[in-house]
Amino acid sequence: MSEVDMAVIKPEMMKSYIWLQTADGSIQQVEQEVAMFCPMICHEVIQKGMGSSKNYAISLPQRVNPAMLSLILDYCRFHQVPGRSNKERKSFDEKFIRMDTKRLCELTSAADSLQLKPLVDLTSRALARIIEGKSPEEIREIFHLPDDLTEEEKLEPLKNTTDDPRIRLLNRLYAKKRKELKERQKLKNIEVEEERVDDRSVDDLLSFINGDNGDSKGIKNSKSKKKNRRRKDQQKNTSANEAIKNHNKEPNGLNQVCHSAEVGQKVRAGVGATSNLHDVEDDIFDNKNELDDGDIDDEIDPALKEKIDREVEDFARRLNSDWPERMQEILSFGHERKPVHFSLNGNGSLRRYANSEQR
Amino acid sequence: MSIVIKQREPSRLPSKADAEFDRISNLPGHVIDQILSRLPIRDAVRSSVLSRKWRYKWATIPCLVFDNHCFNFSSQDQSFIKNKLVNIIDHVLLLHNGPIHKFKLSHRDLLGVTDIDRWILCISRSSIKEVVLEIWKGQRYKPPSCLFNCQNLIHLELFNCLLKPPLMFKGFKNLKSLDLQHITITQDVFEKLISSCPSLERLTLMNFTGVTHLIIDAPNLQFFDIGGIFEDVSFLNTVHLSLVSIGLYVNIDNEENGAQDNASKLLRFFVNLPHIRRLEIQSYFLKYLAMGYVPSRLPNLCVDLNHLSIRIDFDDLEENTAALCLLRSCPNLQELEMLARPEEQSSMERSTNFWEDDHWSSLFAHLRLVKVSGISGVKSEMDFIKFLLSNSPVLEQLTVKPASQEGEWELMKELLRFRRASIYAEVIYLDP
Numbered sequence: 001m002s003e004v005d006m007a008v009i010k011p012e013m014m015k016s017y018i019w020l021q022t023a024d025g026s027i028q029q030v031e032q033e034v035a036m037f038c039p040m041i042c043h044e045v046i047q048k049g050m051g052s053s054k055n056y057a058i059s060l061p062q063r064v065n066p067a068m069l070s071l072i073l074d075y076c077r078f079h080q081v082p083g084r085s086n087k088e089r090k091s092f093d094e095k096f097i098r099m100d101t102k103r104l105c106e107l108t109s110a111a112d113s114l115q116l117k118p119l120v121d122l123t124s125r126a127l128a129r130i131i132e133g134k135s136p137e138e139i140r141e142i143f144h145l146p147d148d149l150t151e152e153e154k155l156e157p158l159k160n161t162t163d164d165p166r167i168r169l170l171n172r173l174y175a176k177k178r179k180e181l182k183e184r185q186k187l188k189n190i191e192v193e194e195e196r197v198d199d200r201s202v203d204d205l206l207s208f209i210n211g212d213n214g215d216s217k218g219i220k221n222s223k224s225k226k227k228n229r230r231r232k233d234q235q236k237n238t239s240a241n242e243a244i245k246n247h248n249k250e251p252n253g254l255n256q257v258c259h260s261a262e263v264g265q266k267v268r269a270g271v272g273a274t275s276n277l278h279d280v281e282d283d284i285f286d287n288k289n290e291l292d293d294g295d296i297d298d299e300i301d302p303a304l305k306e307k308i309d310r311e312v313e314d315f316a317r318r319l320n321s322d323w324p325e326r327m328q329e330i331l332s333f334g335h336e337r338k339p340v341h342f343s344l345n346g347n348g349s350l351r352r353y354a355n356s357e358q359r
Numbered sequence: 360m361s362i363v364i365k366q367r368e369p370s371r372l373p374s375k376a377d378a379e380f381d382r383i384s385n386l387p388g389h390v391i392d393q394i395l396s397r398l399p400i401r402d403a404v405r406s407s408v409l410s411r412k413w414r415y416k417w418a419t420i421p422c423l424v425f426d427n428h429c430f431n432f433s434s435q436d437q438s439f440i441k442n443k444l445v446n447i448i449d450h451v452l453l454l455h456n457g458p459i460h461k462f463k464l465s466h467r468d469l470l471g472v473t474d475i476d477r478w479i480l481c482i483s484r485s486s487i488k489e490v491v492l493e494i495w496k497g498q499r500y501k502p503p504s505c506l507f508n509c510q511n512l513i514h515l516e517l518f519n520c521l522l523k524p525p526l527m528f529k530g531f532k533n534l535k536s537l538d539l540q541h542i543t544i545t546q547d548v549f550e551k552l553i554s555s556c557p558s559l560e561r562l563t564l565m566n567f568t569g570v571t572h573l574i575i576d577a578p579n580l581q582f583f584d585i586g587g588i589f590e591d592v593s594f595l596n597t598v599h600l601s602l603v604s605i606g607l608y609v610n611i612d613n614e615e616n617g618a619q620d621n622a623s624k625l626l627r628f629f630v631n632l633p634h635i636r637r638l639e640i641q642s643y644f645l646k647y648l649a650m651g652y653v654p655s656r657l658p659n660l661c662v663d664l665n666h667l668s669i670r671i672d673f674d675d676l677e678e679n680t681a682a683l684c685l686l687r688s689c690p691n692l693q694e695l696e697m698l699a700r701p702e703e704q705s706s707m708e709r710s711t712n713f714w715e716d717d718h719w720s721s722l723f724a725h726l727r728l729v730k731v732s733g734i735s736g737v738k739s740e741m742d743f744i745k746f747l748l749s750n751s752p753v754l755e756q757l758t759v760k761p762a763s764q765e766g767e768w769e770l771m772k773e774l775l776r777f778r779r780a781s782i783y784a785e786v787i788y789l790d791p
Binding site: 132139148149 | 413414
């Protein structure tokens with residue numbers, strides 16, 4: 001006969017109960033075999049003789065509120081019966097664990113304070129299943145975590161606890177790379193306004209490179225390690241310069257043409273252009289500075305460095321190949337108001353589609 | 360100096376939106392460790408971007424598993440993947456803070472020997488308890504001697520390795536489970552390794568080179584699973600061994616060995632297995648056991664044996680004799696599995712009437728489940744099934760699975776005719 005059957009046959013007062021008190025003061029009595037399934041309660045009863053009456057109720061840890069206690073006791077009541085098969089237990093566990101995340105966390109905490117390891121295992125597994133595969137935003141949403149890290153810290157999750165300046169520089173490199181990737185994204189889906197950003201950025205690069213060479217040299221001099229950086233900068237400068245070289249004569253002319261080409265958008269062009277100009281210039285200026293800083297430590301990630309180099313060259317190449325066509329188009333279209341769309345073709349270079357050609 | 364680093368996003372103080380209480384971040388450290396340990400390493404480390412409190416929670420997880428599931432690289436460039444992988448493992452090990460209890464490395468791509476050496480050195484310094492090393496590509500990897508200094512090791516699993524411990528190696532005092540597959544190890548090293556791990560409870564050995572005589576001296580051994588090519592196996596001092604699975608992957612020629620050695624392999628095998636519960640005789644191991652003298656019954660019955668699985672050639676007289684000896688020696692057998700070995704040459708001439716004879720003075724008193732697979736309907740096989748059915752009064756299920764569809768109908772027709780001693784017996788025919 002199972003224990004449950006015996007309990008029914010025996011008169012009620014023969015059954016032994018344990019008295020438990022939760023942090024809010026409420027006291028309840030629980031069947032002995034159920035309560036003793038929790039190691040913490042077991043310990044209190046055996047070692048300290050507590051729990052035998054209302055006055056000597058066992059005080060449960062604060063993390064165990066009445067709702068959680070009830071859940072835990074349900075769990076104990078099922079599992080303390082010896083005759084159950086593994087399949088039955090597993091099936092019970094699966095159903096038992098279905099609750100909202102908030103309660104799951106509370107239950108984990110309560111089970112841990114009662115040292116009920118099997119239940120802690122079960123809830124940990126459930127929580128891990130919830131976390132697995134989700135993005136940080138989703139996880140924050142589910143668990144109500146504050147989003148209190150700076151973007152930079154997020155970029156470099158493997159930050160060194162000792163705040164190594166090398167790691168800080170690596171952070172900056174990553175931040176810079178992220179921006180570059182963002183810019184590439186912009187280039188991929190270009191509408192009219194962004195087309196103009198392109199122009200601006202070319203202009204800016206041009207003026208920045210021509211004008212800023214002095215500044216960057218100044219910055220260079222202030223750092224101790226000059227050699228590597230200079231080499232790298234020159235490399236980058238040359239590639240960018242190559243791209244811009246052919247069109248050195250055109251910038252101002254182009255601006256004017258752009259303004260006249262798009263009827264009805266002159267005003268916006270004027271205003272937008274200026275603000276764009278500043279933004280992009282800032283970006284590139286920052287890029288340049290961060291590049292300087294990042295270059296100090298070549299050993300950090302050569303593979304990453306190569307990748308960034310490649311990206312810069314790629315960008316430059318694309319600009320280079322595109323300029324003659326765009327120039328022609330813009331000059332020839334004149335007053336037409338056709339929006340011009342750019343998209344990437346197979347080998348990654350930009351190609352223009354006029355409206356009619358677009359699929 | 361660092362001039363231009365401005366915060367792109369201002370940090371958000373907990374606002375009204377976060378009024379819902381964050382209940383997970385303040386769970387005790389060991390509970391968070393448990394949760395994070397159950398995530399793939401990538402998700403666990405990424406938890407560092409969740410919030411300020413979570414920044415270094417991952418760094419104390421006791422369990423580091425680097426396998427194919429933890430990284431998803433779309434690149435096909437082998438060296439790129441390798442560099443990235445090495446980078447990641449280096450970073451994780453460097454920034455990890457606290458004891459590492461479990462380390463698993465099982466990546467399909469080729470990894471450099473010096474890299475793996477370095478990682479093993481790192482974990483050997485942190486009271487490691489479980490090491491799983493699966494080297495999928497490249498030659499046999501030789502673990503550095505620091506691995507053999509890990510005195511807290513409880514479980515060691517190596518795949519495609521060469522074991523050569525340093526001379527001063529005194530064994531793993533706490534090792535309970537050893538799993539060696541596709542390894543190279545010399546005879547002495549193997550014997551010394553087994554005998555110097557007094558706590559060893561489980562031993563798995565598959566496809567090994569360099570050991571020909573398996574001498575197992577392990578007083579606490581309970582589980583033994585080997586498959587490979589060897590000449591001899593003997594158990595010394597293994598009273599607790601309860602599960603044995605042995606596969607001999609090479610066909611031994613009885614005529615060659617029979618002359619020199621008449622000692623009974625069967626007797627020697629069982630002399631130190633008094634409490635064996637499950638026995639699996641795979642590949643050609645039954646041939647090995649049939650060498651030498653085969654008694655009609657073992658002197659000490661295997662009273663605890665309740666599951667027996669034998670790979671047998673039903674037309675081979677010696678093997679049948681050995682099988683019969685075994686069947687007679689386990690009075691409490693509950694589950695039996697007979698797998699017919701597909702022989703290359705058709706053995707029509709050698710077909711025996713072995714199972715036709717009435718061998719029985721006692722019945723299979725407890726036999727409930729029987730499975731017979733890989734048969735093709737030859738006389739010897741059908742005789743055996745008939746013999747089985749008429750001698751198992753409590754049989755519940757007999758499952759028959761032929762090797763191919765050839766002769767299916769004949770087989771089934773014969774099966775239908777056999778008398779059954781048990782009124783509860785179900786005869787289940789499975790498709791090949």
